[in-house]
Amino acid sequence: MADTPHQPSLPIADGGTALTSAAVDFARAQGVQASVAHSLEESRRATARGAKGATAQDVTLPDGTTFDLLAELDTRQRSRAAVASGETSLEASRRAAEPAVADYAPKPLYPPKFESVLSQASARALAQIASARPDGMIGDCDAMRQLAVDLDRVAPTSVSVLITGESGTGKELVARAVHDRSRRRGSFIAVNCGAIAPDLLASHLFGHERGSFTGAQQRHVGFFEQAHRGTLFLDEITEMPPALQVYLLRVLETGEVTRVGGSETIPVDVRIVAATNREPIQSIEQGKLREDLYYRLADFVIALPPLRARGSDVVLLANVFVERLNAEHGQAKQLAPDAERMLVRHGWPGNIRELRSVVQRAYLLSDGPLVRIPVLGRRAMPLHQDDSSIVFHVGMSYADVEREMLLKTLAKVDGDKTEAARVLGVSVRTIHNQLARLATGEDASHA
Known part of the structure; x- marks a missing residue:
């Protein structure tokens, strides 16, 4: 993201001036810091200072060779070394082809090739820095830069946030970033509203008292109470039954919950971050999302790009x-x-x-x-899928396939698990078991 805490650096070593001049100009044009060395000893110091960057090295230096330096570096540092050489000896060619060298450009430097070498080295440097980000928010496009600004604005407040975007765009990561950047010291609790059987969702969210229904052998503290003074992330909010949406709205307005089968009202201080991969207004028109709940959740809307x-x-x-x-x-x-x-x-x-x-x-x-990335098709998923269709694609895990098939089928039959079992050709017990696995987080595909 645009607020990367450390700018990548590119130590450059050259026995002459041709490599230095071209590399420095290109690196700076890419927004990458560049330091210059004209000897092996200077290159050692520059590489140490640029531990999070890449290196561009001329083979021949006054007091040694690039290969002398590469032999001293650890494996990951060596993988970021781009080598340029005017030597044509068999030994130089052999060593330049070793795995320790990230890329190789012969001298005199052919501009397109040289730019490709440095571009890849800079990309690897940026990636190493980005991979260390604790919140996982990575990107430098305009939309991600705006997201960084939006997070800084909304996270310290107490307003509800609604995140929209296609499946797999990182909605939970954004929700966690909102919580992590907030002043709230309670837990971050995430729940997928579409992964829990509708008749069990109220118990999961609001808790239940012992004996309140068959199988309720002890009191259960719901997600709202668990998220007290923290953040509750309600993913796929449009999959919540309309009747339960009414109660959720009441909880948001009063700041109190009542466990299923209980009469005591329990105060809760919970910030709500909700998410959906559907178009909210269309969901309202289809009766999947109450309009009054939408306006309560959408104090601040974050739309994630595909x-x-x-x-x-x-x-x-x-x-x-x-x-x-x-x-x-x-x-x-x-x-x-x-x-x-x-x-x-x-x-x-x-x-x-x-x-x-x-x-x-x-x-x-x-x-x-x-x-090596395999040949991939060019098909792009439509912005809005028809509710009766499911898009599968190469690279999708079996867990994802099963989840999408199950949840879309349940949505099509209005949550009737017996009818869903008939449509899918499985037993009702299988439907309950799959929903239970999703509810307990065993669905490893969820992002």
Whole structure:
């Protein structure tokens, strides 16, 4: 995001001036800091200062060679070294082709190739910095810059927030960012309203007293009480039954809950952040969202863009996922040079969730240092899907497929689990078991 705390740096080493001049000009044009060294010793110091950046190195230096420096660096630092050389010896060519070298540009420098080398090095530097962000909010497009401004404005307040956006765009990440940047010291509690059986949702949200219904063997404290002095994130709010929306509105207006089967009113200090992947006004017209509840929730609306509308953010995010996988697996892989073209041309109907899945699979299938993105289709998911249709795509997990099929079918039959079981050709018990897994967070695909 635009408020990245550290600007990437690009230490540049050159025995002469040709590499230095071209590299400094290009780096600064990209908004990247550049430091210059003309010897191996200066390069050591510059590389140490630029630990979060990349390095552009000429092979021949007055007191040694680039390869002397690379041998001293750890694996992840070496993977960020772009080497330029005028040498034509077999030994220089062999060493320049080693996995320790991120990329190679022969001298005299051919501008397009050299720009490609430095562009990739800068992208990797930005990705390493971004991958360390604790809130996971990554991006540099106009929409993400505006999101940073909006979060700074709304997070410290107590107003309710409604987040809209397609599935997989990171709505829960934004909700967590609102909570983390707020002054609230209570817990952040997330609940997917579409993943809990409608007849159990009231108990989950507001709690229940012992004996209030069959199976209620002890008192249960609901999500509202658990989120006291904190934030309650209500994902897929349009999947909440209309009758329950009435009670939710009352709780929001009074600041009190009554457990199912109880009579005592319990004060709660809870900030609500809600989210939906549907168009809110259309949901109101379809009777899926009460208009009065919408206006109570939408004190401040944040609309997240689909990944296909975020331009080069897709490349930055892919590099971030590679960096995180490197940290997890102790590797120093990087995206292949042709990855940017493959990433930008795809429509990403599954948004960030799909991108993460594609990158992870490509990473695990890569035997060498380069992560090659497979050929992907160009189909983009329509902005608004018909309620009777489901869009599946390559890279979507089985868990996601099952979840979408189950929830869309339940929505189509107005929550009738017996009818949903008949339509899907499974038992009613299977429907209950799947809903229970979703409710307890076992659905690993949820983002």
